[in-house]
Amino acid sequence: MGVKKIGFLSFGHWTPSPQSRTRSAGDALMQSIELAVAAEALGADGAYFRVHHFARQLAAPFPLLAAVGARTKRIEIGTAVIDMRYENPLYMAEDAGAADLISGGRLQLGISRGSPEQVIDGWSYFGYRPAEGQSDAEMGRRHAEAFLEVLRGEGFARPNPRPMFPNPPGLLRVEPHSEGLRERIWWGAGSNATAVWAAKAGMNLQSSTLKDDETGEPFHVQQAAQIRAYRLAWKEAGHARVPRVSVSRSIFALMDDRDRAYFGQSGSDDDHVGFIDEKTRAIFGRSYAAEPERLVEQLRQDEAIAEADTLLLTVPNQLGVDYNIHVIEAILTHVAPAMGWR
Structure with a gap:
């Protein structure tokens, strides 16, 4: 299966329910920071966060990413993903550069068109509308292209001849600029075509537990084919560097009675097929929950995990930091070495 970077992916859910250990937005943010610090101490490679608007989940990524960056030393910090339909590319470049x-x-910044939203056309409330004849997905990709262009760090803005502060010579760029960030942008692709588009644009690939059902084959088989199509398009584009590819999975090693109570019945051998909007048929990948030995057997059959260099473990954040560290540690200690990931 090959050595892999292993990180966690948190959606940052919160609810005032007494059953939740994450009862407010403040809880979700502060616990996200603490989980990243603890995961780094365990030897995990990445702390990634989902972004959803109009929901009781993590939404504004850059304050969180900056706070995690200030509290840690080694772990990669990322998103999976930021919905570009909502973003001002230049303001985002400033925030990303600072973080x-x-x-x-x-920073390993995952961006995408986004997923089905809590509200109808949520991006319109943020002041964005597709151009005439353009879909919201196309608008998201145009925002992404503008963002990537700004991250190159080249000047494009004409300076004021009477500035408040002295300017360097020539056209001005967005500041602060962080060298190398352009090569650490990932695209969350829901189809083979958008994975190929991401390769041509020189972005790394993030593929989650959901994609368009394009062939009717099992999810992991379709996802592995998507990754291979992406790598081929990358090679054909002639990019100099080696791209990175991540997949996310819900994986739980059943180590004790608490694990079995939470997840003993949640492991499923079956994918699920449904519609994420009126016309897009999607396939949702299975989750894994079993004793470590059985878990290793199951994971060895997952073709997409084998293809990826990075694995993001989705965590049940409302169960609290301590329990989620237990979940991550079980994978790093009892599963990853047996899989050859460590």
């Missing part, structure tokens, strides 16, 4: 500099260049 990357605070972390010392550890």
Whole structure:
């Protein structure tokens, strides 16, 4: 299966329910920071966070990323993913540059068109509308292209001849600029075509537990084919560097009675097929929950995990930091070495 970077992916859910250990937005943010610090101490490679608007989940990524960057030293810090339909590319470049500099260049920023939303056309409330004849997905990709262009760090803005502060010569760029961040942008692809588009654009690939059902084959088989199509397109584009590819999975090693109570019935051998909007048929990948030996057997059959260099473990954040550290440690200690990931 090959050595892999292993990180966690948190959606940052919160609810005032007494059953939740994450009862407010403040809880979700502070616990996300503490989980990243603890995961780094365990030897995990990445702390990644999902972004959802109009929901009781993590939403504004850059304050969180900067805070995690300031509290940690080594772990990669990322998103999976930021919905570009909502973003001002230039303001985002400023925020991303600042967060990357605070972390010392550890930002791994996942962006995408986004997923079905809590509200109808949520991006319109943020002041964005597709151009005439353009879909919201196309608008998201145009925002992404503008963001990537700004991250190159080249001047494009005409300076004021009477500035408040002295300017360097020539056209001005967005500041702060963080060198190397452009190569650490990932695209969350839901189809083979968008994975190929991401390769041509020189972005790394994030593939989650959901993609368009394009062939009717099992999810992991379709996802592995998506990754291979991406790598082929990358090679054909002639990019100099080696790209990175991540997949996310819900994986739980049943180590004790608490694990069995939470997840003993949640492991499923079956994918699920449904519709994420009126016309897009999607396939949702299975989750894994079993004793470590059985878990290793199951994971060895997952073709997409084998293809990826990075694995993101989705964590049940409302169960609290201590329990989620237990979940991550079980994978790093009892599963990863047996899989050859460590």
